[in-house]
Amino acid sequence: MAESKTTITVSVNGTEHTCQVAPRTLLVDLIRDDLRLTGTHIGCEEGICGACTVTVDGELVKSCLFLAVQADGKDVTTVEGLTPKCGTSRLQESFRGNFALQCGFCTSGMVVAADALLRENPDPSEQEIKEHLVGNLCRCTGYLSIIDAVRAAANQEVTS
Amino acid sequence: MNAHDSHSPADSNTGPEPFVGQSVRRTEDLRLLTGQGMFTDDAVVVDPVYCAILRSPHAHARIVSVDTSRAQAMPEVVLAISGAEAAEHWTQIPAGMDLMDMKLPKVYAIATDKVHYEGEPVAAVVAETRYAAEDALAAIDVEYEPLPAVASVEDALGVHPFDAPDGPWSPKAVLYEEWGHNIQCDWAFEIGDPDAVFASAPHVVSCRPAAHRYSGVPMETRAVVAEYDAGRETLKMRVSTQLPHQSRTLIAQILGLSEPNVQVLADDVGGGFGNKTQVDAEVIPALMAKLSGRAVKWFEPRGDWLSSGPASRDYAHHVEGAFDNDGTLLAIREHLVGDEGCDGATRSAGLGALLVGGTYSAGPYHVRSYKARVQAVVTNKAPYGAYRGYGKETANLAIERLMDTAAAKLGIDPVAIRQHNLVREFPYEMAAGPIIESGSFSQLLDMVTEAMDLPALRLRQEQARAEGRHVGIGVISFLEPSAGSIPMSVFNGYETASVRIMPDGKAMVLSGLQGIGQGVETSLAQITADRLGLHPGDVRIVYGDTKAVPYGLGAYASRGATYGMSAVYEAAGEVRRKLLKAAAGMLEVDPEDLELGRGEVWVAGVPTTRLSVQEVARAVYLSPGPYATLPGEESPTLEANHVWTNPNVSWVPDEHGRVRLYPTHGSGAQGVVVEVDVETGEIQIEKMWIAHDCGKVVNPAIVHGQIIGSTVQGLGGTMFEQLSYDDQGKLLTKTLNDYQLPNIMSVPPIEVLHMETPSPITPLGTKGVGEGGCIGTPAVLLSAVEDALREFGVTVERTPLDPMRVRALVRNAPQTAPVAG
Numbered sequence: 001m002a003e004s005k006t007t008i009t010v011s012v013n014g015t016e017h018t019c020q021v022a023p024r025t026l027l028v029d030l031i032r033d034d035l036r037l038t039g040t041h042i043g044c045e046e047g048i049c050g051a052c053t054v055t056v057d058g059e060l061v062k063s064c065l066f067l068a069v070q071a072d073g074k075d076v077t078t079v080e081g082l083t084p085k086c087g088t089s090r091l092q093e094s095f096r097g098n099f100a101l102q103c104g105f106c107t108s109g110m111v112v113a114a115d116a117l118l119r120e121n122p123d124p125s126e127q128e129i130k131e132h133l134v135g136n137l138c139r140c141t142g143y144l145s146i147i148d149a150v151r152a153a154a155n156q157e158v159t160s
Numbered sequence: 161m162n163a164h165d166s167h168s169p170a171d172s173n174t175g176p177e178p179f180v181g182q183s184v185r186r187t188e189d190l191r192l193l194t195g196q197g198m199f200t201d202d203a204v205v206v207d208p209v210y211c212a213i214l215r216s217p218h219a220h221a222r223i224v225s226v227d228t229s230r231a232q233a234m235p236e237v238v239l240a241i242s243g244a245e246a247a248e249h250w251t252q253i254p255a256g257m258d259l260m261d262m263k264l265p266k267v268y269a270i271a272t273d274k275v276h277y278e279g280e281p282v283a284a285v286v287a288e289t290r291y292a293a294e295d296a297l298a299a300i301d302v303e304y305e306p307l308p309a310v311a312s313v314e315d316a317l318g319v320h321p322f323d324a325p326d327g328p329w330s331p332k333a334v335l336y337e338e339w340g341h342n343i344q345c346d347w348a349f350e351i352g353d354p355d356a357v358f359a360s361a362p363h364v365v366s367c368r369p370a371a372h373r374y375s376g377v378p379m380e381t382r383a384v385v386a387e388y389d390a391g392r393e394t395l396k397m398r399v400s401t402q403l404p405h406q407s408r409t410l411i412a413q414i415l416g417l418s419e420p421n422v423q424v425l426a427d428d429v430g431g432g433f434g435n436k437t438q439v440d441a442e443v444i445p446a447l448m449a450k451l452s453g454r455a456v457k458w459f460e461p462r463g464d465w466l467s468s469g470p471a472s473r474d475y476a477h478h479v480e481g482a483f484d485n486d487g488t489l490l491a492i493r494e495h496l497v498g499d500e501g502c503d504g505a506t507r508s509a510g511l512g513a514l515l516v517g518g519t520y521s522a523g524p525y526h527v528r529s530y531k532a533r534v535q536a537v538v539t540n541k542a543p544y545g546a547y548r549g550y551g552k553e554t555a556n557l558a559i560e561r562l563m564d565t566a567a568a569k570l571g572i573d574p575v576a577i578r579q580h581n582l583v584r585e586f587p588y589e590m591a592a593g594p595i596i597e598s599g600s601f602s603q604l605l606d607m608v609t610e611a612m613d614l615p616a617l618r619l620r621q622e623q624a625r626a627e628g629r630h631v632g633i634g635v636i637s638f639l640e641p642s643a644g645s646i647p648m649s650v651f652n653g654y655e656t657a658s659v660r661i662m663p664d665g666k667a668m669v670l671s672g673l674q675g676i677g678q679g680v681e682t683s684l685a686q687i688t689a690d691r692l693g694l695h696p697g698d699v700r701i702v703y704g705d706t707k708a709v710p711y712g713l714g715a716y717a718s719r720g721a722t723y724g725m726s727a728v729y730e731a732a733g734e735v736r737r738k739l740l741k742a743a744a745g746m747l748e749v750d751p752e753d754l755e756l757g758r759g760e761v762w763v764a765g766v767p768t769t770r771l772s773v774q775e776v777a778r779a780v781y782l783s784p785g786p787y788a789t790l791p792g793e794e795s796p797t798l799e800a801n802h803v804w805t806n807p808n809v810s811w812v813p814d815e816h817g818r819v820r821l822y823p824t825h826g827s828g829a830q831g832v833v834v835e836v837d838v839e840t841g842e843i844q845i846e847k848m849w850i851a852h853d854c855g856k857v858v859n860p861a862i863v864h865g866q867i868i869g870s871t872v873q874g875l876g877g878t879m880f881e882q883l884s885y886d887d888q889g890k891l892l893t894k895t896l897n898d899y900q901l902p903n904i905m906s907v908p909p910i911e912v913l914h915m916e917t918p919s920p921i922t923p924l925g926t927k928g929v930g931e932g933g934c935i936g937t938p939a940v941l942l943s944a945v946e947d948a949l950r951e952f953g954v955t956v957e958r959t960p961l962d963p964m965r966v967r968a969l970v971r972n973a974p975q976t977a978p979v980a981g
């Protein structure tokens with residue numbers, strides 16, 4: 001039977017949306033299928049890979065483990081929301097300059113997670129970067145370039 | 161790593177610097193970093209339904225009945241179908257390869273009468289939402305009659321082939337009754353009378369290196385978006401694949417469609433690593449689209465990937481080496497047995513990896529007498545697929561473990577015995593057949609041991625030992641054959657390119673390669689830019705669309721730098737010739753007097769006499785046109801096509817039964833320092849070194865990334881990742897919690913040393929790159945752990961190197977270590 005739906009109001013990347021969702025709809029499906037923000041990916045639906053990482057009211061969340069109804073009245077930010085109108089952010093540019101992505105499937109989640117780290121801790125040590133990104137898996141890069149990219153972005157942040 | 165921005169060309173008045181050789185920033189990254197990539201499931205289609213696949217809970221069973229009626233009656237279900245119903249609409253899966261007398265299972269993408277592994281599709285559903293489709297699976301009633309599960313090579317044969325290579329076999333059950341046994345392929349060849357050499361050799365050493373089951377596990381699982389247009393009888397499919405064209409061929413064949421009516425699209429692919437080189441479950445959503453008349457979306461849940469995706473490794477060697485007193489390798493006898501799961505040639509392409517393993521077991525070392533036997537055994541597990549390394553890591557584990565075993569037995573330093581035997585003169589025809597066209601093996605080994613400062617490390621190891629700590633050092637060499645070309649298969653040996661300069665002076669390249677994260681768009685643009693005097697930013701690379709690109713073979717076997725780049729280089733060279741000819745006519749000079757760069761063509765020494773590439777292009781195409789600008793040319797526009805092949809591939813077995821499947825050979829050496837905690841079994845990797853040579857490097861930062869990435873995959877496979885099954889063929893590792901991929905904490909410091917020995921057989925001197933770290937890392941880690949545990953006298957020849965196994969090694973050691981003083 002078709003499921004009963006609930007109305008929620010959620011702000012995604014600064015735009016308010018009123019959506020009808022089934023109670024079990026995952027936030028990631030709302031983001032990808034209903035709002036068509038396909039930068040957020042699904043790699044496991046088990047909360048392990050981090051490809052679906054977004055922030056909800058500034059907190060990092062794995063959107064495959066978060067119900068859409070839980071986001072009612074909250075502010076969600078995805079990789080699209082971290083991208084300036086023109087060009088790329090300093091962090092994104094640093095990923096590019098350090099060749100910190102290959103297939104790019106993990107990248108949105110990585111960028112969202114790294115951005116949250118830099119907001120909290122503008123000058124993280126290598127160890128802090130590792131601890132912070134441990135829930136984001138990348139199968140391509142072997143991670144070293146990602147650590148370099150986050151450090152380089154932090155250095156610019158600090159020196160500018 | 162210094163990145164060169166592709167949008168700020170170097171400003172200098174001297175001749176333009178080539179883009180080849182520079183770390184040009186990747187074109188791909190802008191969309192991928194901003195969430196604008198186009199992975200298969202990102203595609204928006206009108207009014208889609210969602211596909212879910214019901215999979216067998218049994219490893220081996222007969223299907224008595226499948227009843228989809230309850231599912232079909234559910235309100236949001238559009239269509240539910242059993243294997244028997246589907247069989248009326250498609251053919252069995254055609255084999256991806258068929259050579260060496262291999263046996264081919266006759267199976268459908270949805271099982272009809274029997275299941276051969278836990279996870280095999282038995283029914284499929286499409287429904288209005290993904291949730292509804294998954295719910296409906298529970299309403300499909302399947303009755304099975306379980307059969308004895310063949311969960312190991314021993315179950316499959318009744319005896320291990322190392323003990324009785326020719327049987328007699330007494331299988332617990334036979335997977336495919338028509339075969340009468342469980343051996344998919346049994347291949348043997350020999351050259352140089354190895355048995356006689358062994359009989360008279362001063363030393364014979366042997367070992368049995370083996371690897372467990374693991375695989376590529378790309379972050380994006382398999383995915384399809386299929387749209388069928390009944391009016392036109394056309395099928396448009398987005399597929400997360402490494403092989404768009406071969407996918408089109410196979411899918412058209414399975415569905416009985418005319419191949420020109422099928423379009424396969426693959427824009428961004430979220431990792432491949434060999435794991436996306438088959439058509440298996442991908443055809444299910446295509447059939448559902450055809451039958452339901454709706455656009456169908458399917459992406460594989462991670463658990464389904466783990467239970468049914470292509471698995472790899474899971475092999476054992478019995479390798480013997482005959483050595484002279486001075487450590488000279490005289491002969492090799494290699495016996496390789498692989499547990500393929502249910503199939504390695506039809507549903508998936510792993511069988512070839514075992515053949516490659518048997519061919520390359522001499523690695524980069526000189527030996528003239530060689531004998532190999534390869535047995536590919538089927539069991540009730542998921543199919544055996546291609547994964548980064550594809551048998552080269554199998555070969556490497558055999559020869560490198562053999563070298564360490566010989567060094568210990570003969571009392572020779574392990575680095576010295578390798579140096580003594582490395583091939584030094586090129587081209588070198590291996591006893592097993594392949595021609596290694598160039599290399600600097602000995603220098604690479606030197607580079608690694610010097611970077612490691614081996615003498616200082618040995619000293620530190622001594623001190624650690626005195627403190628009761630177990631530090632181990634491993635050093636190995638590796639051979640990285642690239643551009644695999646398997647005849648009688650969809651993994652053939654050619655690549656296509658079509659290069660055009662457009663009337664606006666910008667270039668478009670259609671390539672048969674496929675982007676899967678390896679930076680194809682960037683490096684092909686660098687090559688084209690150099691050939692056509694353009695900026696890489698003015699070169700558009702098109703791939704992953706069978707409607708646009710000439711038939712090409714995609715991404716596998718590190719073939720891009722050999723086949724794909726060479727095809728583009730040659731096609732672009734032909735366009736260059738025509739461009740210069742047209743410009744020469746317009747400037748009334750000889751084409752030889754012209755120079756080309758930065759979007760312009762000018763008379764050498766007369767920089768004021770110049771035209772832009774755009775002016776020439778417009779003249780050729782439109783004003784005045786080809787009659788005036790390229791008179792007498794057979795194909796008078798700025799377009800050229802090229803198909804690149806290579807004569808170093810030979811596929812008809814010679815009198816010894818040998819074939820040559822790889823035209824180019826990268827190489828390298830690796831070192832590692834580990835510390836083993838003998839109480840906990842924990843292995844701490846202190847540092848890794850890798851010296852690498854893939855010939856001419858087009859984009860150093862991309863190559864660097866490939867080496868680090870492959871090394872970390874090799875490390876993950878050797879230490880953490882396991883597809884493990886119980887003795888009933890049930891998968892125990894069904895989530896990424898159980899199948900542990902390396903995370904950011906797992907990675908030690910890795911020092912990469914580069915060297916370039918150009919290949920004489922490719923126009924740019926390039927060789928393939930991307931698999932090296934997967935090839936050498938298992939062997940170097942085993943070597944180092946054995947070295948760390950030397951005082952216990954243990955042999956470390958099997959992966960995984962997980963704490964449990966390490967503790968068991970120590971517990972069962974022939975010697976107990978002296979207590980630290």
Ligand code: FES
Pocket residue numbers: 041042043044045046047048049050051052053062063064065
């Ligand atoms: S998809 Fe959410 S963590 Fe993997």
Ligand code: FES
Pocket residue numbers: 100101102103104105106107137138139140141379430431677
């Ligand atoms: S770039 Fe491919 S998974 Fe991270």
